[in-house]
Amino acid sequence: MMATTLSPAAFAISASSSSPLKAKRLNNSASFYSQTPFRYNPLSARPSIPRKATWVRATVLQDQEEKVVVEESFPAKTSADDGGKGGGNEPPESSSLESWVIKLEQSVNIFLTDSVVKILDTLYHDRHYARFFVLETIARVPYFAFISVLHLYESIGWWRKADYLKVHFAESWNEMHHLLIMEELGGNAWWVDRFLAQHIAVAYYFMTVFMYALSPRMAYHFSECVEIHAFETYDKFIKAQGDELKKSPAPEVAVKYYTGGDLYLFDEFQTSRVPNTRRPKIENLYDVFLNIRDDEAEHCKTMKACQTPGNLRSPHSYAEDASEDDSACVPPQTDCEGIGDSIKESVTSTPVEQNI
Structure with missing residues (x-):
């Protein structure tokens, strides 16, 4: 999801010279490097699913109430002092070819994103609320596109990912309410804004699919x-x-x-948190x-987790699994990436091997 007074940099969190997302550093942001691999499992008491360790760079942006941490993917460009080797932030198990493909993607x-931001700027x-309306209309699209392809x-009969469907629907539900809030604030008052948002959303959908x-x-x-x-x-x-903002009342929809x-769906899209731990x-x-x-910070973490195949699980799945005494009831994971892997999986796997 996107927001107001967009910086010319494209959808980024760090402004360091080695970051590929050349965003302006916020005045009261404190950048630091995390020395701990990204861990997806929110319940430390429950054994985590094996997954590749990913070194991340994080930036903490804070206001008067609290700190919010957003983690960034391995960079697409190398810095001058790392010898062109990616700054050590690439997945440790990636081949050189895979690393090159990741950087290209x-x-x-x-x-x-740079191009779109410049246009919207x-x-x-x-016109803050109008911009929010346009961006929120567009922001819902990727999750709908993901669900369409998964369905x-x-x-x-290629593969099934129930947790992915649940989480992506919860993400779209969250974005829809952001959109409803912007509409209640008057962001959709102009016909030209509605026309622009809707037509961009249609094009964005097919691109994302x-x-x-x-x-x-x-x-x-x-x-x-x-x-x-x-x-x-x-x-x-x-x-x-x-x-x-503190002088204005909250919209009823919010x-x-x-x-x-x-608040089941509210907890469902926050895959880095234990359910019932965030109550605004x-x-x-x-x-x-x-x-x-x-x-948005929670969406960032979920989207990062999704970039490693098999790394995403519904936050509620852990509680459900904890109540199961028979581990044989847990279906195996099927990690398909894209249409090529799906075709290969359909040829080499039997129906019972595909994940539910």
Whole structure:
């Protein structure tokens, strides 16, 4: 999801010279390098599923209330002092060919997001809510595209990923409520904004479907770029407009979504958290944007986890598995990447081997 007063850099979190996402550093952001491999499993008491360790760079952006950490993918470009070897941030088990492909995919994603940001900066320089409406309309598209391709694979018997379907639907549900909030704030008042958002969304859908079928890793990284940019720009908006936002009431749709009785889907898209551990307060418009920003941080983490095949599980699956005494009931994982791997899997696997 995306936000206001976008920096010319494309959907990035760090402004260091070795980062491929050449975003402007926020004034009160503190950058640091994480020396711990990315761990997806939110429950330390439960054995994690084997997965590749990924070294990450993180940036902490904070306001008066709390710190929010957003993790960045391995960079697409190398720095001057690493000898052209990727700065040590590539997946440790990647071959040189795979590393080159990753860099190419990420370079394409960064070019695309840079181009879109420059256009939106020109069109929506000082119209914040209209810009939010356009961006939120577009932000829902990737998750719908992922679900479409996953349903197609399932329908033709290639592979099934129930957890992916659940999490991506929860992500689209979250983005939809961001959109409803922007509509209640008047972001869709102009016909030209609605026309632009809807037609971009249609084109973006078909692009994402093609990209996801070709390379899920590339599609997930592109969405990570979008979500990183959204987090950064919401954070910047909060810092610039915080005093005014605190004087305005929260939209009713935001109060219902963040404080409603059934928050299952709210917990479902936050794959780095244990369910029931984040319960927002909504007292004014500032709280609304603060929580939208934090939602984007959670989307970033989920999109990063998805870039390693088999690395994504529904947060609620851990609790369900913990209640199972018979480990044989847990279906095996089937890690397919793109249409080529799906065809290979359909030829070499029997139906009982495919994941539910």
